[in-house]
Amino acid sequence: MMRNAAFAFVLLIAGTLHAAAQPAPAWTADIKDIRQVAGLLPGAKPLRINVLKFAESRRTKNFSVKGAPKDPSIQARTAFQVVYRDGTIMVDSGMDLQVHKFFGRGVEEPYFPDQAKEVERAVRAARMIVMTHEHGDHVAGVIRTPLFAELTPKTVLTRTQVHTLMTEPQMPEIKLTAEQAQHFIVIDYDKYYPIAPGMALIKSPGHTPGSQMVYIALESGKEYVLAGDVAWHMDGVRTVTGKDAPWITEDEPAIQGELTFLNGLMRNEKNVTVVLSHDEEQRNDYIKQKLLGDHLE
Numbered sequence: 357m358m359r360n361a362a363f364a365f366v367l368l369i370a371g372t373l374h375a376a377a378q379p380a381p382a383w384t385a386d387i388k389d390i391r392q393v394a395g396l397l398p399g400a401k402p403l404r405i406n407v408l409k410f411a412e413s414r415r416t417k418n419f420s421v422k423g424a425p426k427d428p429s430i431q432a433r434t435a436f437q438v439v440y441r442d443g444t445i446m447v448d449s450g451m452d453l454q455v456h457k458f459f460g461r462g463v464e465e466p467y468f469p470d471q472a473k474e475v476e477r478a479v480r481a482a483r484m485i486v487m488t489h490e491h492g493d494h495v496a497g498v499i500r501t502p503l504f505a506e507l508t509p510k511t512v513l514t515r516t517q518v519h520t521l522m523t524e525p526q527m528p529e530i531k532l533t534a535e536q537a538q539h540f541i542v543i544d545y546d547k548y549y550p551i552a553p554g555m556a557l558i559k560s561p562g563h564t565p566g567s568q569m570v571y572i573a574l575e576s577g578k579e580y581v582l583a584g585d586v587a588w589h590m591d592g593v594r595t596v597t598g599k600d601a602p603w604i605t606e607d608e609p610a611i612q613g614e615l616t617f618l619n620g621l622m623r624n625e626k627n628v629t630v631v632l633s634h635d636e637e638q639r640n641d642y643i644k645q646k647l648l649g650d651h652l653e
């Protein structure tokens with residue numbers, strides 16, 4: 357009996373040591389902490405969120421989700437508008453035709469000039485602009501534009517986003533000089549940042565060094581996480597599977613952590629809607645369910 361107890365004790369110690377030896381996950385986040393940060397700034401919460409598609413890329417699904425069949429799939433190029441009673445905040449800023457052509461890599465892909473104009477109008481009207489990450493299809497709208505001087509004083513970039521844009525831009529067209537970088541509002545934070553009433557940024561390096569997700573709690577009580585390009589298709593979130601796109605380099609352990617977080621939200625937080633930037637099926641679905649508005653105000 358004594359020997360059994362001693363043996364059990366040894367097993368227990370071994371188990372504890374084993375648990376302690378597990379490497380810490382590369383990335384974690386806690387929705388309770390995010391909600392608390394999003395509630396820090398006084399003021400009325402936003403009323404609704406709109407999305408607009410201004411271009412498309414055609415990529416088979418295996419690029420978006422590793423191991424998926426090579427089924428045809430549409431990647432929507434989008435920008436989001438968070439609507440408050442007294443103004444709007446844009447999440448991402450669209451891109452011009454030339455940057456769009458870079459993504460096609462020689463293949464002509466759909467670009468919708470009327471919608472792109474709408475994004476430009478909404479970006480001009482916005483009180484503030486924040487970016488999910490520093491790739492051309494998200495930031496070019498404030499960089500490659502004759503409106504640069506007008507837009508930059510209300511555009512918030514993170515220190516890391518600026519660093520990438522200055523030193524390793526995705527394409528030469530969006531490279532920032534040190535002088536240009538000074539026109540932006542540049543912030544730095546470790547984990548979460550209260551950007552506006554009901555809104556928090558969630559630092560999420562992985563797809564790019566400067567990637568972040570945007571948590572939004574509406575006045576109605578509905579909650580959203582705009583997850584940018586953490587995944588390109590929700591199947592990646594559902595199955596916690598990363599991309600398989602040779603033209604990008606991601607921090608894969610961090611992406612795994614982020615996909616695990618989003619997957620947990622999907623399963624356990626029925627009030628939270630996870631929104632990806634490029635999932636065309638999801639965009640259509642959410643518009644149909646009235647979770648997102650289908651035009652910019």
Ligand SMILES: [Zn+2]
Pocket residue numbers: 491493494585633634
């Ligand atoms: Zn993107």
